[in-house]
Amino acid sequence: MADLHxxxxxxxxxxxxxxxxxxxxxxxxxxxxxxxxxxxxxxEHGVCGACTVLFDGRSVRSCLLFAVQANGAEIMTVEGLAxxxxxxxxxxxxxxxxxxxxxxxxxxxxxxxxxxxxxxxxPTEEEIREAIxxxxxxxxxxxxxxxxxxxxxxxxxxxxx
Amino acid sequence: MKPAAFTYFxxxxxxxxxxLLADHxxxxxxxxxxxxxxxxxxxxxxxxxxxxxxxRIPELSYIRExxxxxxxxxxxxxxxxxxxxxxxxxxxLLTEAxxxxxHPTIRHRGTVGGALAHADPAAELPALxxxxxxxxxxxxxxxxxxxxxxxxxxxxxxxxxxxxxxxxEVRVPRLPPGTGWAFLELSRRHxxxxxxxxxxxxxxxxxxxxxxxxxxxxxxxxxxxxxxxxEAALAGSEPSEERFREAGEIAAQEIDPDSDLHASADYRRxxxxxxxxxxxxxxxxxxxxxx
Numbered sequence: 001m002a003d004l005h006x007x008x009x010x011x012x013x014x015x016x017x018x019x020x021x022x023x024x025x026x027x028x029x030x031x032x033x034x035x036x037x038x039x040x041x042x043x044e045h046g047v048c049g050a051c052t053v054l055f056d057g058r059s060v061r062s063c064l065l066f067a068v069q070a071n072g073a074e075i076m077t078v079e080g081l082a083x084x085x086x087x088x089x090x091x092x093x094x095x096x097x098x099x100x101x102x103x104x105x106x107x108x109x110x111x112x113x114x115x116x117x118x119x120x121x122x123p124t125e126e127e128i129r130e131a132i133x134x135x136x137x138x139x140x141x142x143x144x145x146x147x148x149x150x151x152x153x154x155x156x157x158x159x160x161x
Numbered sequence: 162m163k164p165a166a167f168t169y170f171x172x173x174x175x176x177x178x179x180x181l182l183a184d185h186x187x188x189x190x191x192x193x194x195x196x197x198x199x200x201x202x203x204x205x206x207x208x209x210x211x212x213x214x215x216x217r218i219p220e221l222s223y224i225r226e227x228x229x230x231x232x233x234x235x236x237x238x239x240x241x242x243x244x245x246x247x248x249x250x251x252x253x254l255l256t257e258a259x260x261x262x263x264h265p266t267i268r269h270r271g272t273v274g275g276a277l278a279h280a281d282p283a284a285e286l287p288a289l290x291x292x293x294x295x296x297x298x299x300x301x302x303x304x305x306x307x308x309x310x311x312x313x314x315x316x317x318x319x320x321x322x323x324x325x326x327x328x329x330e331v332r333v334p335r336l337p338p339g340t341g342w343a344f345l346e347l348s349r350r351h352x353x354x355x356x357x358x359x360x361x362x363x364x365x366x367x368x369x370x371x372x373x374x375x376x377x378x379x380x381x382x383x384x385x386x387x388x389x390x391x392e393a394a395l396a397g398s399e400p401s402e403e404r405f406r407e408a409g410e411i412a413a414q415e416i417d418p419d420s421d422l423h424a425s426a427d428y429r430r431x432x433x434x435x436x437x438x439x440x441x442x443x444x445x446x447x448x449x450x451x452x
Contacts, residue, residue, distance in 0.1 A: 003168045022169035022212070025203075044162065045200035049266065058240075058269040064199040065270070068169055069216060112266065133352050134264030 007071040011036065012080030020067045027051045029067035030077060038078040038107045042136070049135035052108035053077045059115045078107035081114065089155040090114055090148075099148030101139035108135050113149045121153060121160075164202040171214040175221060175300065178213055179327060183302040185211040187324035192216070193236060193275030196267050221274075221329060226251060229335045235274020235328045240265060242273050251335045252293065254342035258285045258360060261344065264352040274328045277313070280320045280384065283354040285346065287314050288385040292360035292377035295333045301326035314384040339372070340364040341448030343440040346379075347432050349423065355380040356424045357432045359412075361440035363400075365448045371395050374441070376408070381416035381433055388412035391437065400445050402438075409438035 003022040008015065011034060018033055025044075030036045030053070042048035044063050051062045054076035081088040090110055093099065100106040109132060116123070116131040123131070128149050129142070137145060172178040182189050190209035192198060193216075201207035215221060221236035224245050231251045233242060242248055243259035262285050263271060276286040277297060290297070290310035297308045302325055313321050322328065336342065346358035362375040374395035376388040391412040398404055418429035 003166065005169065021166070023164045023166055023202075025163070028163075044203045046196060046267065049264075052266060055269075059266040060270055061196075061266060063203065064195050066169070066195075066199075068171075069195075069214060130351060131265070133350055134266050 005068045005071070007068055009067075009070045009073055009075060011075045012077060018067075022066060022068050024067045025063055026053075026055075026065040026067050026070050026075075027062035029070070030062060030075070033067075036077050036079050040104055040107055042104060042108075047136070048105070049108040049112065050105050052111045052135065054111060054115060059112055076111070078110050081110060088114070089159065090117070090152040093148040093152035093155060094145075097144050097148040097151050099140065099145045105135060105137040105139075109137070109145055113152065117149070117153055117156060121157060123149075123153060125150065162203055162205060164199075165205055165208040167209055167212045169212050169214065171217050173217050175218055175327075175329065178215060178218060179300055179302060179325075181211075181213050182327060183325045185213075189213055189324075191278075191327055193278070194238070194271035195275075196263065196271040197275065197279045197281065215327070224248060226335070231255075231333045231335060233273050233331045233333070235272060235277070235330060237273045239263070239268035239271045239273060239276070243268060252333050254293065254336070254344060254360065254362060255289060255333070257342070258289045258344040258358075261285050261346045261348075261351070261355070261358065267352075273331060277331065278320060278322060278328045280314050280316075280318050281354070282317050282383055282385075283356075283358075283380040285344070285355065285358055285360075285379055288358060288360045288377040288379035289344070290314075290331065290333075291385040291387055292362055292375045293333045294375070295331055297328055298330040298332065299323075299326045300329045305329070307332075311387065316383045319384075336362065337364055339366070339448055341444040341446065341450075343443035343447070345436045345440045345443070347436065354423075357381055357418070357429050357436060359433065359436040359440045361437070361444045363395075363441060363444040363448050365400070365445075369400070369449075371398050371400050374408070376412060376437060376440075378412065378416055378433055378437075381418050381429060383417070386416045388415045388437065390415055395441075400441075402442065405438045405441035405445070408441060409434035409436075412437045 040050040042050035189211035221234045223234040295310040346355045358379040364373040366372040391408040413430040413434035420426045
């Protein structure tokens with residue numbers, strides 16, 4: 001007999017109600033129940049960062065939360081970055097600076113970078129490297145990811161003037 | 162992999178949580194930040210039948226000072242403790258060591274108490290607790306008791322907590338005047354588990370001799386290791402680079418590290434000696450600057 005719980009969650013501004021088994025991970029709820037497959041599961045033990053989402057405004061590893069814990073929470077995923085068909089400056093920068101190859105780590109990188117640039121809108125390269133140290137990339141060697149974040153910071157600084 | 166099935170409770174008070182734990186121990190596990198427990202559940206290394214979520218108990222999350230002692234509720238998120246002005250003023254060693262604890266994303270959920278109750282031998286907070294002479298307050302069905310950090314950590318992932326007890330508070334004495342401190346760690350990447358980490362607290366007497374030294378290491382054995390012989394060699398002595406180097410050598414012989422994928426035992430000892438020396442140098446500089 002499964003242990004079921006009713007939850008209400010807001011994801012990317014949209015409210016949802018669902019009934020979930022207690023052991024369902026938040027990442028799997030978002031992917032399988034809500035169809036938000038931008039959340040990627042790279043390790044399922046909190047090391048790779050590909051599953052990073054914002055939970056009540058702060059980055060968390062969605063593989064290390066149960067969906068039932070998200071009752072009442074506001075969640076932002078990578079799908080929430082773009083406004084209709086207009087990409088967020090971070091997404092444009094990753095595209096233009098080739099900050100991705102296979103794209104598997106990218107949603108986690110974007111969400112972490114999004115949070116980081118809110119806290120530190122004008123970071124040094126060193127600060128960017130440290131900020132994304134919890135997100136693993138197997139393809140790029142990180143250099144273009146760092147440049148993409150620098151580029152995004154510059155675009156966002158221009159936009160806010 | 163996915164976790165095994167369990168029954169989930171989300172109490173809204175400490176009393177409820179204690180009661181639930183008592184009802185279902187030893188098959189129940191409290192869930193704090195989940196940054197260590199949930200990975201184990203995902204691997205099925207841990208399969209609690211009952212999970213008692215502590216995240217909706219606001220009374221367990223606080224940072225206060227009373228009578229020269231910093232008191233931190235165990236559900237206080239690590240990032241909050243890291244950014245706390247009060248912690249920075251009273252026990253800045255904690256602020257410094259928290260910056261080495263995982264990554265910011267981990268620290269958004271990870272809790273001060275959870276890291277202590279989990280007792281990973283490579284974790285920073287347990288070594289901190291030992292170096293600082295912290296007191297850990299536990300609550301069970303029989304009531305509340307206080308456990309000294311030095312007696313709390315028994316082995317890898319093993320503490321003095323009974324299966325029906327919860328950690329509720331950590332108490333750390335405010336660092337006395339004339340005290341310097343340092344936390345240093347070697348890891349492959351910043352934020353990884355420590356290969357070896359050192360927490361050092363150094364109190365100088367008015368005549369500038371070392372009144373007291375406190376040295377605890379993580380990643381150096383099955384639990385945080387107190388370098389008691391190195392501490393004894395330092396107490397009462399004139400501080401000097403040579404003295405600190407000697408203390409490092411002594412400490413390296415006091416630890417009992419494993420060889421594993423990340424480092425050999427021999428490497429850990431050598432690194433420990435260097436980090437102890439550097440930590441003492443830094444702690445001494447801070448102690449003298451503070452005057």
